Amino acid sequence: ATTRTRPPGKLAREGIRRVVAVMSGKGGVGKSLVTGLCALTTRRAGRQVGILDGDITGPSIPRMFGLQDARRGELPAVSRSGIRIASMNLLLESEEQPVIWRGPLVSGALRQFFTDLEWGELDYLWVDLPPGTSDAPLTALQALPLDGVVMVATPQALAGMVVKKAIRLVQELGVPILGVVENMSYLPLPDGTILEPFGPSTARELVLASGAPLLARVPLDQRIAGLCDTGRIEEYRSPAAEELAV
Amino acid sequence: ATTRTRPPGKLAREGIRRVVAVMSGKGGVGKSLVTGLCALTTRRAGRQVGILDGDITGPSIPRMFGLQDARRGELPAVSRSGIRIASMNLLLESEEQPVIWRGPLVSGALRQFFTDLEWGELDYLWVDLPPGTSDAPLTALQALPLDGVVMVATPQALAGMVVKKAIRLVQELGVPILGVVENMSYLPLPDGTILEPFGPSTARELVLASGAPLLARVPLDQRIAGLCDTGRIEEYRSPAAEELAV
Numbered sequence: 060a061t062t063r064t065r066p067p068g069k070l071a072r073e074g075i076r077r078v079v080a081v082m083s084g085k086g087g088v089g090k091s092l093v094t095g096l097c098a099l100t101t102r103r104a105g106r107q108v109g110i111l112d113g114d115i116t117g118p119s120i121p122r123m124f125g126l127q128d129a130r131r132g133e134l135p136a137v138s139r140s141g142i143r144i145a146s147m148n149l150l151l152e153s154e155e156q157p158v159i160w161r162g163p164l165v166s167g168a169l170r171q172f173f174t175d176l177e178w179g180e181l182d183y184l185w186v187d188l189p190p191g192t193s194d195a196p197l198t199a200l201q202a203l204p205l206d207g208v209v210m211v212a213t214p215q216a217l218a219g220m221v222v223k224k225a226i227r228l229v230q231e232l233g234v235p236i237l238g239v240v241e242n243m244s245y246l247p248l249p250d251g252t253i254l255e256p257f258g259p260s261t262a263r264e265l266v267l268a269s270g271a272p273l274l275a276r277v278p279l280d281q282r283i284a285g286l287c288d289t290g291r292i293e294e295y296r297s298p299a300a301e302e303l304a305v
Numbered sequence: 306a307t308t309r310t311r312p313p314g315k316l317a318r319e320g321i322r323r324v325v326a327v328m329s330g331k332g333g334v335g336k337s338l339v340t341g342l343c344a345l346t347t348r349r350a351g352r353q354v355g356i357l358d359g360d361i362t363g364p365s366i367p368r369m370f371g372l373q374d375a376r377r378g379e380l381p382a383v384s385r386s387g388i389r390i391a392s393m394n395l396l397l398e399s400e401e402q403p404v405i406w407r408g409p410l411v412s413g414a415l416r417q418f419f420t421d422l423e424w425g426e427l428d429y430l431w432v433d434l435p436p437g438t439s440d441a442p443l444t445a446l447q448a449l450p451l452d453g454v455v456m457v458a459t460p461q462a463l464a465g466m467v468v469k470k471a472i473r474l475v476q477e478l479g480v481p482i483l484g485v486v487e488n489m490s491y492l493p494l495p496d497g498t499i500l501e502p503f504g505p506s507t508a509r510e511l512v513l514a515s516g517a518p519l520l521a522r523v524p525l526d527q528r529i530a531g532l533c534d535t536g537r538i539e540e541y542r543s544p545a546a547e548e549l550a551v
């Protein structure tokens with residue numbers, strides 16, 4: 060018996076054990092990066108893992124795995140470490156024809172990718188939602204059978220405020236919050252000093268607001284930019300990233 | 306004679322000399338923060354300055370100036386240094402009733418704020434657009450009589466890619482790009498070392514793609530988080546911030 064959320068039509072996939080959406084209160088907090096880290100961490104643990112990329116602000120997910128040239132007909136594309144990835148961003152024939160991705164279009168496309176693609180057996184399907192709390196992420200949340208969400212935030216108090224609104228909306232929809240992640244939480248220097256470029260941690264407030272465990276405080280890490288830009292995120296290793304599984 | 310863009314109805318305000326929109330390729334690059342810095346810098350130069358806040362992802366602008374409790378009837382609210390601020394975020398009676406801000410609603414509200422509020426004489430009206438290139442920022446760009454846009458990006462190659470799409474869209478709309486700003490560009494340490502947590506600068510590519518001058522490379526600065534969160538951004542001083550005027 061599954062305790063998943065039940066979208067209309069009782070959408071289900073027998074071979075997909077756990078469907079977890081990754082959400083943010085606003086763009087740019089590193090939600091796509093954290094989705095990628097959750098996927099590579101669970102993959103390293105020997106699980107069958109997929110990513111359903113609904114983040115229509117740009118092809119961060121395909122790029123960080125080096126799959127930005129994958130074609131629509133080859134989805135899900137398979138990353139070097141065997142993660143299966145299907146992205147809304149790969150639907151666009153060319154960069155030159157930007158699609159206006161409204162809520163129903165995103166959710167419809169995500170449902171279709173979920174039901175129609177050959178995912179094979181998956182232990183985890185991580186869903187990278189559109190950022191924030193506009194109707195695109197909210198309708199997407201309701202369009203898929205979810206085991207829950209992981210909420211990503213950065214330390215700033217204002218960022219925390221928008222993420223509390225996201226938490227409340229998710230709770231109102233009856234979707235479980237499986238964990239929270241504070242990204243860009245601190246910056247460790249070679250000499251051992253710890254900087255806090257985005258202010259002190261507000262992870263405690265996140266935990267209180269969501270009732271969910273803090274999965275990790277992911278530091279600002281210079282290596283990440285280069286690995287994302289060259290499609291080699293699967294080479295990333297760090298103690299914080301290893302905490303990311305639900 | 307003005308060379309402003311001409312939205313339908315030839316919207317104009319006699320007393321407002323320069324209307325500059327601040328745009329980003331995606332959320333979280335610091336567009337609102339840069340809008341705030343442009344406003345405080347031009348204000349310090351002795352100009353009459355206003356901010357029209359259309360960034361519907363959250364009340365960053367009111368908060369950074371300590372005006373988050375301003376009421377609809379008191380708009381524009383006036384900051385400590387005399388910057389006049391009107392924000393879409395202040396239209397919501399309470400946090401508990403999130404509005405789904407679609408494009409036409411944002412542009413309609415921005416036009417109304419532009420034409421109906423008592424701005425007085427302004428040398429600069431800075432417009433904080435919704436993030437990215439969804440229909441909300443694009444319709445907002447077309448709804449106001451603009452002298453141009455300032456584009457904000459962070460160093461990452463992917464961020465650069467989404468900002469090149471934003472640049473192309475603005476050029477297609479015939480709106481001048483007055484300058485580009487690379488935010489979170491580097492992090493200077495007390496000992497003089499310079500870190501690049503988000504990768505090496507891609508400001509040159511931005512300049513080439515936009516044909517516009519690089520106004521500033523704004524460093525990642527620990528002081529910013531605290532000042533934004535406590536409504537004291539007007540206390541911020543830095544050489545990079547002083548470059549921000551068009």
Ligand SMILES: Nc1ncnc2c1ncn2[C@@H]1O[C@H](COP(=O)(O)OP(=O)(O)O)[C@@H](O)[C@H]1O
Nearest residue numbers: 086087088089090091092278279280283287461
């Ligand atoms: N912990 C981190 N350290 C360094 N760079 C990061 C970190 N997290 C995210 N980034 C970078 O910040 C940018 C925004 O992250 P992204 O995952 O695209 O955010 P979102 O999906 O929330 O919009 C990306 O270029 C990413 O590589």
Ligand SMILES: Nc1ncnc2c1ncn2[C@@H]1O[C@H](COP(=O)(O)OP(=O)(O)O)[C@@H](O)[C@H]1O
Nearest residue numbers: 215332333334335336337338524525526529533
């Ligand atoms: N140069 C910077 N140094 C430190 N923090 C910054 C800097 N620029 C922006 N921030 C912080 O990053 C977060 C995102 O900035 P914001 O202006 O809200 O981005 P956007 O409007 O593009 O979504 C805010 O909490 C802001 O205080």
